[in-house]
Amino acid sequence: MNVLKRIDDSLDLPEEERLILDAVSALCRDRLQPNAAAYDLSGEFPWDNVHAINNLGLNGMFIPDEYGGTKTSYVSYLATIREMAKACAATAMVWGTTFHAVKPVIDFASKEQKQRLLPNIAKGGLVSLCITEPTAGSDATGMKTKFTPDGDDIIITGGKTFITQGDQADLFVLFGKWSEIENDKAAISVVLLEKGTPGLSVVGKEDKMGQRACSTVSLAFDNIRVPRANLMCEPGDGLKILFSALNKSRPSIAAHALGIARVAFEDAVAYINQRQQSGRNIIEFQGIQFMLADMATDLALCESWLWRVGRMIDAGEDDIGIEASMLKMRASDLAMHITTEAVQLHGGYGYCRDYPVERYMRDAKITQIYEGTNQIHRQLIGRSFIEK
Numbered sequence: 001m002n003v004l005k006r007i008d009d010s011l012d013l014p015e016e017e018r019l020i021l022d023a024v025s026a027l028c029r030d031r032l033q034p035n036a037a038a039y040d041l042s043g044e045f046p047w048d049n050v051h052a053i054n055n056l057g058l059n060g061m062f063i064p065d066e067y068g069g070t071k072t073s074y075v076s077y078l079a080t081i082r083e084m085a086k087a088c089a090a091t092a093m094v095w096g097t098t099f100h101a102v103k104p105v106i107d108f109a110s111k112e113q114k115q116r117l118l119p120n121i122a123k124g125g126l127v128s129l130c131i132t133e134p135t136a137g138s139d140a141t142g143m144k145t146k147f148t149p150d151g152d153d154i155i156i157t158g159g160k161t162f163i164t165q166g167d168q169a170d171l172f173v174l175f176g177k178w179s180e181i182e183n184d185k186a187a188i189s190v191v192l193l194e195k196g197t198p199g200l201s202v203v204g205k206e207d208k209m210g211q212r213a214c215s216t217v218s219l220a221f222d223n224i225r226v227p228r229a230n231l232m233c234e235p236g237d238g239l240k241i242l243f244s245a246l247n248k249s250r251p252s253i254a255a256h257a258l259g260i261a262r263v264a265f266e267d268a269v270a271y272i273n274q275r276q277q278s279g280r281n282i283i284e285f286q287g288i289q290f291m292l293a294d295m296a297t298d299l300a301l302c303e304s305w306l307w308r309v310g311r312m313i314d315a316g317e318d319d320i321g322i323e324a325s326m327l328k329m330r331a332s333d334l335a336m337h338i339t340t341e342a343v344q345l346h347g348g349y350g351y352c353r354d355y356p357v358e359r360y361m362r363d364a365k366i367t368q369i370y371e372g373t374n375q376i377h378r379q380l381i382g383r384s385f386i387e388k
């Protein structure tokens with residue numbers, strides 16, 4: 001057994017979580033992986049895959065039992081998204097985005113809000129997390145979407161850009177600024193917006209390099225009126241909710257990136273074990289072995305850190321922001337590096353669509369950009385060492 005398999009086996013999930021992961025592996029083998037190239041080409045939203053995921057009840061993994069889920073550990077969630085990303089990165093991101101967006105609802109919404117909204121998500125509903133705006137990317141606090149109180153209602157004006165599955169979602173976890181609070185950061189608040197609310201429209205869809213079947217859209221909010229009952233926590237609680245949400249979504253992005261990295265590594269290893277040049281299998285050349293050694297070692301270290309951060313979250317540790325930043329940054333850089341090397345190891349064939357490695361390379365790139373670019377993560381990590 002190779003070293004990476006041994007790390008996988010050391011995960012030691014409880015029996016019921018192992019059975020879920022086995023079912024996900026079968027789904028990935030039979031449906032997600034065979035359809036991945038076609039979805040990449042068409043860029044169509046992968047509804048067949050979403051229905052198959054919902055038939056397994058996988059949204060239940062992150063919804064508490066009292067709201068219709070069958071909640072499992074965070075480590076098992078990470079293992080599941082990594083497994084899906086190996087097969088179809090776009091589908092994995094659809095499922096992962098619902099987790100990223102619904103987690104703050106689980107952690108911060110009122111009981112009434114959870115009873116009203118979560119059962120539908122447990123059954124398979126999609127959720128979008130809406131933070132980014134055209135002039136507020138890395139500095140999300142520059143957002144301009146406005147929440148204006150009006151009696152028992154809130155009026156929403158503004159717009160968002162780059163919203164994953166914003167054209168398909170049933171629920172939008174929307175960040176904006178409370179009109180009555182002057183301080184820019186203190187004004188950030190969160191409103192829950194349901195599909196079909198008058199004034200909500202999709203005004204553009206991106207044509208992307210990778211993860212093409214997972215839609216990315218711009219949204220406009222034209223004087224949307226929602227009941228104040230849809231405000232999460234109090235006006236001005238948004239920044240706290242945002243940081244907490246990112247601490248849970250960044251390890252998820254890392255697991256996703258490591259799934260892409262792992263499949264690219266395994267495909268390359270399989271290829272160079274059979275491809276011959278100069279009368280030898282390519283893997284027998286020492287220069288190639290050195291490349292594998294570096295990639296396998298980095299993968300082993302990064303995967304081990306993934307499970308460590310996952311266990312910290314399962315143990316209820318809150319102060320994990322820097323660990324999560326390190327993980328997201330290193331995993332996504334590694335995914336880009338390994339997918340690029342996997343193309344290289346396939347020679348000219350790696351550059352062509354007959355082999356999936358060129359798709360892995362395109363799918364990997366965004367993991368360095370979203371959920372905080374890797375420049376921002378380097379800044380957060382480095383800054384944490386400034387002595388106060």
Ligand SMILES: Cc1cc2nc3c(=O)[nH]c(=O)nc-3n(C[C@H](O)[C@H](O)[C@H](O)COP(=O)(O)OP(=O)(O)OC[C@H]3O[C@@H](n4cnc5c(N)ncnc54)[C@H](O)[C@@H]3O)c2cc1C
Pocket residue numbers: 097128129130131132136137138139161162163164165208216366369370371372373374375376379
């Ligand atoms: C496919 C896709 C899906 C996405 N999904 C979502 C989603 O579901 N919800 C959502 O809210 N957003 C989403 N995003 C937005 C994403 O999080 C942002 O694109 C990202 O945070 C970067 O913002 P920006 O694109 O405006 O880049 P900018 O912030 O303009 O950055 C441009 C460059 O400048 C660098 N830079 C910026 N500030 C600094 C600094 N202080 N120091 C050093 N370098 C800096 C950046 O690292 C980057 O290289 C998505 C984006 C994409 C492309």
